[in-house]
Structures are given as structure tokens and as C-alpha cells.
Amino acid sequence: MSCVLALRSPSHGTGWEETWTFTGPDERLLRDCLGQLDEFATAPPVEQWDDRKRTRVVIADDRWRAALLVYQASDPGWTMTVSIQADQAWTADAARRLAELLPDRFADLRQSIRRRFDEPDEYTR
Numbered sequence: 001m002s003c004v005l006a007l008r009s010p011s012h013g014t015g016w017e018e019t020w021t022f023t024g025p026d027e028r029l030l031r032d033c034l035g036q037l038d039e040f041a042t043a044p045p046v047e048q049w050d051d052r053k054r055t056r057v058v059i060a061d062d063r064w065r066a067a068l069l070v071y072q073a074s075d076p077g078w079t080m081t082v083s084i085q086a087d088q089a090w091t092a093d094a095a096r097r098l099a100e101l102l103p104d105r106f107a108d109l110r111q112s113i114r115r116r117f118d119e120p121d122e123y124t125r
Helices: 024-034 092-101 104-117
Strands: 002-009 016-023 046-050 055-059 068-072 083-085 088-090
Touching: 002 024, 002 104, 016 024, 016 104, 024 092, 024 104, 068 092, 088 092, 092 104
Parallel strands: none
Antiparallel strands: 002 016, 002 068, 046 055, 046 083, 068 088
16 A cells, blocks of 8 residues: 655645655654644645646635645556545644654655745745
8 A cells, every 4th residue: 555645835826736655664654753743634625637727626715724635545546536635634834843753764755845834935925
């Protein structure tokens, strides 16, 4: 089994997403860290595939509230399903806390989280 961790934030007024896939011991270690973020949990938004745009569209009152999302990635075509919802979601504060909790073997993920959530661009200040 594997999971996909998505990091989302506004960027240049439109936003972007970065995904990381974890399997085996790395997935278990990541989920252990995520298990410590309960106070930052938020409802995962529903996402629908838009054939015309060839992308997923987030359906939520605040599309950036769920900044850290985890999906089961058992199907390689999971991103093109008609409707999808993350298994769990957390706020940007959770992402910052996750960066502190991650072990050294996830240094690249830690760096990516800090770059995304600790160094906002001019449009998100």
C-alpha cells in the first residue's frame, strides 16, 4: 500500500500543489508523524475532475484551509477520478509542525515544507 502527501498553498494568487508518494516503512513513519497533528485537523475538501481543464477542481469555502492532505494511492489513476476526497487534511500550521517532527531521512520533504509555508511569496503576505 502507499499514500500520497499533498502540500497546497496559494502562490502568485492562484496556488499550486506538490505531491510526495510514500510506501512501506517510509509511509508508516510519515503516518506516525501525522498522527501527532490532531489539533490542526480540518475537513478534507471534495475535488472533482474537470475534463475541460484536465485537472482537479477543489470544492470548498476556503480552498487553501486544507494545506496538507493524505490520500490512499492504491490506483495509479486516482488523480483522474470523477470525485475524490483526501483521507485526512490539516492546516498550514500542521505542515509547519510536521517539518519539526520529521526525521532526518525526510530532510528533502522538510525543506520543501519550509520553503512553501515559512517563506511566502509576495502574494500571500
